[in-house]
Amino acid sequence: MASTYVRRFNLKPSLSDAEVAAFWTFLLKDFVPACKAVPGVTSMRLYSGAGALRADIRLVADLDHAGIYETLLRAPGMNRHLATFYGAMDLAASSQMFIREVTPDLLKALS
Secondary structure: OOEEEEEEEOEOOOOOHHHHHHHHHHHHHHHHHHHHOOOOEEEEEEEEOOOOOOOOEEEEEEEOOOOHHHHHHHOOOHHHHHHHHHHOEOHHHOEEEEEOOOOHHHHHHHO
């Protein structure tokens, strides 16, 4: 069943402006394309709320099913990308969730 993964986070306050710029370059040029190359990841987008690209950031990934998240974590070469991704994140202010669209097929599966 198609699912959407949302990671909401702030960057570490200790990052310099240059490190923040490098992180965003990494996200857009390396991380998102690598994630989108994993079978079952149908799309990935980045959103920024308040915070000058340092806070209230959301990564939104559409997945064929929730299990694709684990596939993504184990994909060859992703450990390096994930280390950079999580290394810049303030994990104390981070959250994640999985959501799925309510459709007639979902209702049939639940009845």
